[in-house]
Every structure is written in C-alpha cells, then in structure tokens.
Amino acid sequence: MPVSIKDKMPQSSESMFEENIAIFVGLLRREGLPVGTTEMIDALNALARIDLANRGEFKAALRSTLVKSYRDQALFSSIFDHYFVPREEHQKRSEEAVAYHQQLKNQINRADSELQFKGESLQLTSGELQQYGSLSEQQRDRLQDFLHKTETGKNVESRFRPLLETVVRSHLRYCRTKKKSMQESSGDGAGQEAGADPGREARSLRETDIEAIRAADMPAVEQLLQKLSRKLAIKILRRRRSGPRSGTLDLRRSMRENMRFGGIIFNLKHKPKRRSKQQILLLCDVSASMKQYSVFVIHFLLGLQEVVRNLSCFSFSDNVENLTPGLKGRSDLQHILDRVIRQSKNWGGGTNLGRSLSEMTRKYPDLANAKTTVIVVSDTKTVSLDQAIKELEKFKDQVRRIIWLNPLPLEYWPDYRSVKEIGELVEMWPCSTIAQLEEVLTGRL
Amino acid sequence: MTITLDDLRKKFERVGYICDESTALTVYLALDLGKPLLIEGAPGVGKTEMGKVLAEILETELIRLQCYEGLDETKALYEWNYQRQLLRIQMNRNLEDEQIREEDLFSGDYLLERPLLKAIQAQKPAVLLIDEVDKCDPEFEAFLFEVLSDFQVSIPELGTVRARNIPVVVLTSNNERELSDGLKRRCLYLYLDFPELEKEVAILKAKVPGIADRLAWETARVVAGLRRQQDLRKKPSIAETLDWARALVALNRNRLDGKLVADTLNLFLKTHADQQYFRREIGPEGIDKMLKNPENGGEICRCQ
Numbered sequence: 048m049p050v051s052i053k054d055k056m057p058q059s060s061e062s063m064f065e066e067n068i069a070i071f072v073g074l075l076r077r078e079g080l081p082v083g084t085t086e087m088i089d090a091l092n093a094l095a096r097i098d099l100a101n102r103g104e105f106k107a108a109l110r111s112t113l114v115k116s117y118r119d120q121a122l123f124s125s126i127f128d129h130y131f132v133p134r135e136e137h138q139k140r141s142e143e144a145v146a147y148h149q150q151l152k153n154q155i156n157r158a159d160s161e162l163q164f165k166g167e168s169l170q171l172t173s174g175e176l177q178q179y180g181s182l183s184e185q186q187r188d189r190l191q192d193f194l195h196k197t198e199t200g201k202n203v204e205s206r207f208r209p210l211l212e213t214v215v216r217s218h219l220r221y222c223r224t225k226k227k228s229m230q231e232s233s234g235d236g237a238g239q240e241a242g243a244d245p246g247r248e249a250r251s252l253r254e255t256d257i258e259a260i261r262a263a264d265m266p267a268v269e270q271l272l273q274k275l276s277r278k279l280a281i282k283i284l285r286r287r288r289s290g291p292r293s294g295t296l297d298l299r300r301s302m303r304e305n306m307r308f309g310g311i312i313f314n315l316k317h318k319p320k321r322r323s324k325q326q327i328l329l330l331c332d333v334s335a336s337m338k339q340y341s342v343f344v345i346h347f348l349l350g351l352q353e354v355v356r357n358l359s360c361f362s363f364s365d366n367v368e369n370l371t372p373g374l375k376g377r378s379d380l381q382h383i384l385d386r387v388i389r390q391s392k393n394w395g396g397g398t399n400l401g402r403s404l405s406e407m408t409r410k411y412p413d414l415a416n417a418k419t420t421v422i423v424v425s426d427t428k429t430v431s432l433d434q435a436i437k438e439l440e441k442f443k444d445q446v447r448r449i450i451w452l453n454p455l456p457l458e459y460w461p462d463y464r465s466v467k468e469i470g471e472l473v474e475m476w477p478c479s480t481i482a483q484l485e486e487v488l489t490g491r492l
Numbered sequence: 493m494t495i496t497l498d499d500l501r502k503k504f505e506r507v508g509y510i511c512d513e514s515t516a517l518t519v520y521l522a523l524d525l526g527k528p529l530l531i532e533g534a535p536g537v538g539k540t541e542m543g544k545v546l547a548e549i550l551e552t553e554l555i556r557l558q559c560y561e562g563l564d565e566t567k568a569l570y571e572w573n574y575q576r577q578l579l580r581i582q583m584n585r586n587l588e589d590e591q592i593r594e595e596d597l598f599s600g601d602y603l604l605e606r607p608l609l610k611a612i613q614a615q616k617p618a619v620l621l622i623d624e625v626d627k628c629d630p631e632f633e634a635f636l637f638e639v640l641s642d643f644q645v646s647i648p649e650l651g652t653v654r655a656r657n658i659p660v661v662v663l664t665s666n667n668e669r670e671l672s673d674g675l676k677r678r679c680l681y682l683y684l685d686f687p688e689l690e691k692e693v694a695i696l697k698a699k700v701p702g703i704a705d706r707l708a709w710e711t712a713r714v715v716a717g718l719r720r721q722q723d724l725r726k727k728p729s730i731a732e733t734l735d736w737a738r739a740l741v742a743l744n745r746n747r748l749d750g751k752l753v754a755d756t757l758n759l760f761l762k763t764h765a766d767q768q769y770f771r772r773e774i775g776p777e778g779i780d781k782m783l784k785n786p787e788n789g790g791e792i793c794r795c796q
Contacts, residue, residue, distance in 0.1 A: 085677050093521045107514035108521060115676035117532055117683045313575045
C-alpha cells in the first residue's frame with residue numbers, strides 16, 4: 048500500500064509540514080534551482096518513507112528528489128542548513144530576531160526624537176531613521192549639530208522643513224554609499240558572503256561577466272576553466288562507434304559478406320567514417336576592452352592542446368602576433384596573462400580587423416585551410432569596417448568555419464553595424480560569461 | 493520487491509559494497525518509489541557497480557544498455573530480424589500451396605529484443621542498467637525518458653507492448669554533458685563522490701584478500717592525498733586503487749614507502765602528464781613525508 052505523509056502526522060501538522068516544504072522549494076527556485084512540482088511530490092512521497100526525526104535522512108531524501116545536478120548540491124545544502132534548523136538553534140534565532148527588532152525599534156524612536164526641527168520630527172521613512180541609528184556617534188552628532196544651527200539661525204521659518212529633510216536624506220544616502228564602497232574595496236560584504244558559500248560562488252562565477260571577475264577570484268576561475276576544458280577534451284576524444292550506416296556503401300565487402308546467402312544481399316557493409324583531429328586557429332582581439340575575455344578563451348582552449356591536432360593562437364589589434372610558441376605546453380592563467388598582455392606588442396592598440404586578416408593570410412598561409420576551424424574573440428569594433436568585411440569574406444572561403452565569440456551583451460547587438468554585417472558572414476555567439484563560453488564551445492567543436 | 497532500509501544496508505554490506513548512509517537511503521527511496529535512479533560521479537567511483545550489486549541483492553537479472561554516440565532504437569529497443577524474414581520468404585517461394593502473410597513475418601518470432609524491451613518483458617522485475625547515458629545523443633535521451641515514464645513501447649506492426657514488470661532502472665553518467673531536465677525529472681539523483689578515508693580502507697579490506705591492515709591504510713592515504721592534487725588530470729579511481737593494492741599484495745608488501753609508490757606509479761596514474769607531475773611535484777620524498785606525518789591531514793608535501 049502506498050505510504051503518504053498523512054500516515055505520519057496529525058492533519059494540522061501535515062498541512063503545516065507540506066507548507067514548509069513548499070516554502071523551502073520556493074527558496075530553492077528563487078536561487079535558480081530548477082525544481083518542478085513533480086520533484087516536490089517526489090520529495091513528499093520520499094519523506095513519508097523515512098524517519099523524519101533523523102536529520103541526515105531528511106536532508107538526503109530532499110537532496111535526491113529535489114536537486115538533480117552536482118553543481119547545485121552545495122547551494123541546496125546551504126539553503127537547507129539555513130532553513131531547517133535544530134529546535135535549539137530555532138529558539139536562539141527567534142530570541143535574536145526579537146532582540147534585533149527591539150533594537151531597531153529603539154533606534155527608530157531615538158532617531159525620531161533626535162532629528163527634529165522646531166520641536167517637530169522630520170518626515171523621514173523608517174528605513175532612513177534606521178540608517179540614522181546605524182551611524183557612528185560622531186556622524187550623528189554632526190547631523191544634529193547641523194539641524195541645531197539651522198534651527199537657531201536668523202530668518203529660519205517652518206517652511207524650510209522640506210528643504211532640510213532633503214538635505215538630511217542626501218547626507219544619509221551619501222553615508223550609505225560611502226560605507227558600501229569601503230566594504231567592497233576591503234573585500235567585505237557581498238564578496239565575502241559569496242565566498243562563504245562555495246556552491247553559490249561557483250555558480251555566480253560561471254554567470255558573471257568575464258570582465259567583472261575580480262583578481263581575488265582568479266584561482267577559482269582558473270580551476271573552473273581547467274575543469275571545463277578537460278570536459279570538452281574528453282568529449283572531443285570520445286570515439287564514435289560506427290553505426291550500421293555510418294559511411295558510404297562498401298560494395299566489395301558487401302558482396303564478399305553475402306556470398307554465403309547465394310548472392311542475395313542480406314547484409315550491407317559500409318565504409319567507416321574517418322574522423323580527423325580538429326585544427327583550430329584562435330584569433331583574439333587584445334584591445335583594452337577585450338583583454339580579459341581573450342585571456343580566458345585562450346586558457347580554456349589551451350586545455351585542448353592534447354586533443355586537437357593543431358591549435359594556433361594569435362592576438363590581433365592593429366596587426367597580428369603569433370602567441371603559439373610562447374604558450375606551448377603552458378596553460379596556467381598567470382603565464383597567459385604575461386604572454387598576452389605584458390609581453391605583447393599588440394596589447395592595448397586600436398583594432399584593425401581587415402589589416403590583421405590580410406596579414407594573417409599573407410604570413411601564415413598554411414594555417415588557414417579547409418580543415419581549420421577559426422575561433423575569433425572580438426566585439427567586432429574595428430576601424431575600416433568595409434575593408435574588414437571584404438577581408439573576412441576572403442578569409443571565410445579559405446577555412447572550414449568561423450566561430451565568432453562576441454562578449455558584447457546581446458541587447459547591444461542591434462546598435463552596431465559591425466555586429467550585423469560580420470554576423471551575416473560567420474557563426475556569431477554571445478560570450479560574456481564562462482557559462483556562455485562553455486555552452487558555445489561544447490556544442491560546436 | 494519490498495525491501496526495508498535496514499535490509500538494504502545489510503545486503504550492501506553482505507555483497508561488499510561499502511557506501512555511506514545517504515547513498516543507501518537514496519537507493520532505498522528509488523526502489524520504494526519505483527523511480528529510476530540517476531547516478532553521477534567521477535569515473536571509477538562505483539556507479540556501474542551499483543547496478544550490478546542491486547541485481548545481486550534483489551536476486552534478479554541484470555540487463556545492461558551501454559550508451560554511445562549514435563545509439564538508436566534499433567540497438568536499444570527492438571529490431572526486426574530481416575535475415576530471418578528474408579529466409580522465410582525464400583523458403584516459401586517453392587511452396588506454392590502455403591501463402592505467406594505479412595502478419596506471419598512481423599510476429600514475435602522475428603523480433604529481436606534489445607535491452608529496453610527485454611527489461612520490460614522480463615518475467616521477474618529485472619535491473620536495467622543504462623550505462624553512461626551522457627554519451628548518447630539528445631534525441632535518444634528524449635526517446636529514453638518516454639520509455640522510462642510509461643514503461644511501454646509502441647511497435648507499429650505489433651501495437652503497444654506494456655511492461656510485464658516494472659524494472660529497477662539505474663542510469664549512470666560521467667557528467668560529460670548536461671542531461672535534459674525531462675530525464676532528470678523522472679529520476680532520483682545520486683552523486684557518488686570518492687569515499688572517505690575510512691570507507692576506502694573498508695573497501696580495500698573487503699575486496700583485496702590478504703591485505704595487511706597497515707598497507708590498506710597507507711594505500712588509502714596516498715590515494716586520498718593524490719585525489720586532493722588539483723593539477724592531476726585523472727585522479728585515481730576506486731578500481732585503480734584496488735588494482736594497485738592487489739599488485740602490492742602480490743608483491744608480498746605489507747607497507748608502503750615513497751620508492752615503492754614511485755615504482756608502481758603506472759598502476760594508478762594513467763597519463764604521462766600525471767606521472768610527470770608526480771615526479772616533478774611530489775616524488776618519493778613527498779610520499780615518505782606524508783606517510784611519516786599522518787596527522788598533517790593527509791596533505792602530500794611537495795619536494796621543495
């Protein structure tokens with residue numbers, strides 16, 4: 048007989064329990080985990096089959112039914128630990144919450160009594176009053192002093208009140224912004240919160256704009272990129288088992304195979320398809336706005352050196368520079384940064400795509416051939432766009448395909464003629480985050 | 493196929509499959525809820541073994557479908573035995589009085605059952621192991637989750653074939669590509685990680701007869717230390733640890749040292765780059781240091 052959660056608890060507790068699970072599922076969804084109704088029903092059915100008092104079993108049952116990806120497990124764990132707390136912890140948190148609310152109330156009352164003009168409280172929101180309460184003693188004294196001086200000044204009338212309120216609000220806003228920027232520069236606040244939660248951190252790193260990734264996150268990013276490129280390398284290396292109709296018909300083998308059936312063709316034999324290793328030519332724009340994107344793509348692709356027959360890496364701005372010899376066998380991020388930025392002659396120059404492509408074809412004719420997949424990392428911003436388009440058309444005819452990774456946000460694409468015209472010639476994909484980089488290259492190499 | 497959580501734990505232990513509480517619980521829930529179990533994890537952590545062990549525990553047949561790129565319904569579900577059909581037509585040419593009908597040719601006699609059909613047609617609920625599901629094409633995956641949700645298939649010439657018994661389905665994936673949400677939604681999810689030190693020692697003792705206590709601990713510690721090295725391309729799996737331990741037992745060793753580890757490197761580090769990394773960054777000295785200081789959290793010290 049099917050077991051239900053109803054068999055485990057009285058009706059009133061049952062609805063509260065289900066509501067709690069629904070709220071928990073809502074929290075998971077809010078954090079971006081794809082939890083559907085089916086999963087929630089599975090979770091409730093699973094909970095009916097376990098010892099609810101056993102926290103380990105309770106967590107494992109929810110995890111196996113609600114979270115279907117390893118990447119999301121750390122995030123699940125963190126939300127679970129915050130949501131389902133032991134009774135003592137719950138009691139403690141309730142007491143803390145009551146104390147906190149009382150403290151806030153006191154702060155607001157105090158602020159209300161201190162921020163007065165001509166005997167009447169200023170019309171400020173409770174949020175603003177709270178913020179006043181959180182200021183240092185010195186800052187509060189300064190603000191009170193200002194109010195006092197204004198109040199006792201000459202020709203000061205009651206109608207000045209709105210002006211005064213605006214000034215106080217602006218000052219509070221200024222204090223808030225200053226505090227926030229100080230926290231960010233010292234690595235506190237949001238950054239630290241993210242650091243405390245590995246699941247959220249990895250998830251957010253994948254989805255952060257590459258240019259916005261901070262130096263402190265580089266080791267984590269390096270690991271993430273290594274992992275992703277290994278994954279892609281395995282995919283490329285994977286051998287394709289030849290199916291029954293994999294290649295062209297092999298008449299000789301088919302006839303030989305069917306001799307035993309008296310010439311009636313029962314089994315057709317096909318020639319196996321040959322899979323050659325890919326030849327990749329990477330062209331990276333190293334103008335100032337493109338630096339970080341290019342470095343990340345180079346790092347990602349260098350992880351594939353063992354599985355692609357020939358990976359050549361060039362930087363371009365005003366002209367092209369061959370980075371391949373300096374990067375061979377070295378795939379650490381620091382070395383790539385050194386090679387691409389500090390030792391590069393091109394670094395930081397203006398972009399001339401047309402001239403760079405023409406130089407590429409002239410100096411390295413062997414690299415751009417019918418077996419080459421070209422990956423271009425650029426936001427398409429170039430001088431002499433018309434010349435660039437002509438050169439790109441010629442270049443396109445020489446190679447197998449061109450994949451263009453454009454870090455420009457998708458919503459800006461319609462604003463640029465260069466994106467439209469180049470996009471008509473090549474396969475162009477948005478690529479401003481590691482997640483997008485993975486998606487584009489995993490699906491297309 | 494009713495089984496309690498306690499029974500399952502005991503049976504896992506009896507067949508020598510050492511796992512943690514949450515793994516046993518997830519498997520129990522999959523069995524009790526009748527849901528497919530999707531297992532992900534690094535290669536060599538015991539995903540495929542889980543299917544085999546479940547067949548042993550449930551005393552039933554294991555039907556395995558190995559996935560690969562290009563796998564289609566004809567290899568996974570059913571195919572008509574064209575050769576046999578043609579032979580039948582040939583034979584009937586000379587027998588003028590016996591007319592052959594289309595239904596005769598498309599009957600069960602000419603149907604080649606592939607693993608999926610075999611699993612749902614089995615007389616006793618079988619364990620269906622769909623191995624490395626991430627290697628098959630997305631189109632096949634979509635087809636697969638239709639079969640797994642209804643446990644019935646339509647064969648145009650025969651009609652709908654419903655499952656005689658719902659099989660226990662175990663899907664494994666090395667996470668080479670993201671599986672579709674549809675497939676995941678139909679499964680319970682289990683991520684198998686490399687075991688804790690104590691569990692690995694227990695596995696070694698259970699699977700390698702005659703291994704000395706000290707050797708088991710030292711082997712597990714070295715392997716755990718190597719798995720913590722972020723720069724290794726391929727971390728030693730449980731299967732490789734077992735092979736290595738068996739080789740050490742065959743060499744009549746009852747303890748490890750740096751030189752022995754370096755000499756038997758080929759058994760657990762399977763890429764040239766990893767072996768070079770070991771020689772460059774760890775070396776026999778690093779292993780010796782680690783083995784002499786078990787209190788340092790199992791960190792392998794670098795040579796420098």
